[in-house]
Amino acid sequence: MEGNNCDLLYGLHDRPEPLKALFAAFQHILASFVGITTPALIIGGVLGLGSELPYLISMALFVSGVGTFLQARRVGPIGSGLLCVQGTSFAFLSAVLAAGFIVKNRGGSPEDILAMIFGVCFVASFVEIALSRFIHKLQHIITPVVTGIVITTIGLSLIKVGMTDIAGGFGNEHIGDSKYLIVGAITLSTIILINRSSNQVLRLSGIMIGMVVGYIAAYFMGMVNSDIADVPMISVPSPFKYGFDFELAAFIPVAIISIVTAIETTGDLTANSMVSNEPTRGPVYIERIKGGVLGDGINSCLASIFGSFPMSTFSQNNGVIQLTGVASRYVAFYIGGLFVLLGLFPVIGAVLQTLPKPVLGGATLVMFGTVASAGIRILATADLDRRDLLIMAVSFGLGLGVVAVPEVTSSFSPLFKSIFSSSVTVSGLSAILMSLILPCKRKIAEDEAVLKVTTDITEDVVSEAASTVAKPKSVTV
Template identity: 60%
Template sequence: MTQETRTEQSRNHDLLYSLHDRPAFWPSTFAALQHVLASLVGVITPTLIVGGVLGLGEHVPYLISMALMVSGVGTFIQCRRIGPIGAGMLCLQGTSFAFLTAVLSAGMIVKSRGGTPEDILATIFGVSFCAAFVEIFLSRFIHKLQRVITPVVTGTIIILIGIPLIKVAMTDIGGGFGAENFGALDNLLLAGIVLVSVILLNRSKNPMIRLAAVVIGLALGMLAAFFMGRLDFSHLGSLPLMSIPVPFKFGFQFDLAAFIPLAILFCVSAMETTGDLTANSTISKEPVKGPVYLNRIRGGVLADGFNSMIAATFNSMPSTTFSQNNGVIALTGVASRFVGIYIAAILFIMGLFPIIGGVLQQMPKPVLGGATLIMFGTVAVAGIRVLSHAHLDRRNMMIVAISVGLGIGVSTVPDVLQELPKTVANILSSPVAMGAISAILLSLVLPEQKVEEEEVADAVATEEGVEMTKKKLGEMS
């Protein structure tokens, strides 16, 4: 046995199956089901929210089917690696919450000018298709993108993704947009059941229960809704037996105001995917530097953009790698990329049957809101976590303060932009676009202060503060 082989075995001693191992059918199936369970809510929830907020009604079951099928295809590409496309690791690809705010803004632009649900979907998928090429292009020099999309910019954007969505979650808790019984006690009760269930399950000592906390919480909420007479499955008989993927089923439309926020988010998505794949490499006991690592990152980010292009073609929203599946790898000790083929098959088969989407569409808004309140709050906290790893000197704090203030400001007082040209107003009305443009421009314009200068300035400020305090105490005495 060579020294290299012994080193490799030592590195992988705590994995049941390493990256290139091929587990048997049942171990692979069991591991795949755990990944699906951990990610299912993330895959379907963006579609449920977009369908509810934009009034897409009858199209929702089909859209959920497409989200599941596209996630299956994307996962297969990431794990299998087709040519240069894919990371070649066990990573699940699914519909991304990161694009939700921008997608809703795009839909509202079309809806405000009298567009039909089909027009809304044609614009969302047309713009997403074009914007996906941004990430495909960036994948070729992803290592240089960090000079522009710094942790300060990334953290600011992620916060502005999460905070506006909390309003959507709270509206669902009340009963949904335009609900006649908005704020009724039974709505708050249903949301409370889900919220409390997720909190309690998340505190469990069993790792699998923690991973499935949101799924179980939603199931309990649906059960409570059933006993309250809030579920109606009578329409399920009218659904087709199977969903057939149709490229651009609703047409293809483009809108510049909707394109720019999505293009910016694809830049951020590239950085997030880099982080997810780095964590995946660490957990899977694979290199996190050198040519092999860099090749995987480039392939993974390329697949991220390519899969989002496929998603738009087959009527689903942009997708990205899921970070929670790194936790499943750590929990199960299964890092084999071949398990990804089983995950892909399960998701694709689930997507074939629109009855699954039909059942999920009947989920009462308060039930969904109880879960998404936690999920969207978690997104905002993830942004704060990113900022915590940045050097928050006075310059960076100014960038964050201005960018977050502008982003939240335009989402709460949109009329402030009413005198601007229509296209410009539509672009800047997106909190993500406003905050991202502000953060990037300020990062490029404001000169970075040297660490030594900052430390001296802080020391002087502290010394002056101490002297002033002494002076005040002397006056009081």
């Protein structure tokens, strides 16, 4: 079964001319640049890691380039062999921030915070690496209902971060000032207007244009700090630059999201196969999925080593393939090379660091809302019954409840309090456990039907054997 995209100019294995390949690569970079760099900006801003932001952004771009190349080149079993861009995953934001606050609340330095985050993410990457070997067999455990619940909770839990930035950012004495709200509203309105445009190229760059317009507005309102941090000309990747630390309470939420990310990657790669006119069933497809999820895990491992946050495939680049008609995996080599070059120059991160919080908040509010909407859409496409609705109700109630009333975990031990204070962890665990414990009537009906057919066949075989035994045998003298 193959995709129905008949408008491809270059198929997966075609080699476009260098100029055309470079132009197509720029389209993908335009669509994913903000998504790759924004998580580092958010995490750095919330946890007070300003001095380390240029390096974090540089490594996000560097590892994205390496990961994109590995996915397309397919080194051994690693990679899908498709034109899929790797980037920093928004799904891990809440879990990464929770890990950072564990250290920050103890008075840890920025280096201590990053040592904990990258140590936890390094170990969690092996969860996805292990899952890649049998990802196609987990559909009965990680159902669309479970995936939809977790993704929706991730988006809802992060909306507070975006709204706080619109109001001026964490720790701002004048939070909620009208000038912050005006700049945030300008950024948000610009993104909405461009998104409604009929021009597809314009829509692809809507978030970037919205941030530029918001930045200009903030500049004229005196909110832009034009002092760029003094950073080196070239950023050299340093393995475990901040050290290595680990804590179980910080690891569990990241591990759960690693499982969900593996399922998300499966969906992204399936969509990528469809728009690239490649099989979406059969042994070739299964090998692509296993290699792609393995590549996801390897890239997240590399990200933790060099100082970036967990990676995932970017679904927005599937739209770029449809727009340009270029599905050639050789374009990914150009994308990877350009991202690596951008990552080697930390001045890019220093410039992005001057973005006012309301501008960043106006853009991230849309992104986080989109994450929640994606989860809702997954739930809407599932064939929901009373059992599924009950799982959704309990999982959302518990997950969002521990955030609304954090005092509910006050009697827990420090370890369990850290684990169950995360809405993503609570809702994810609730959904998985209830899916395993509560019997599924559809599955029971299927088992009963199979049992009935098996019984009927067995009875027929026994009857035929009995009649054969009862027949007199002819004797030859």
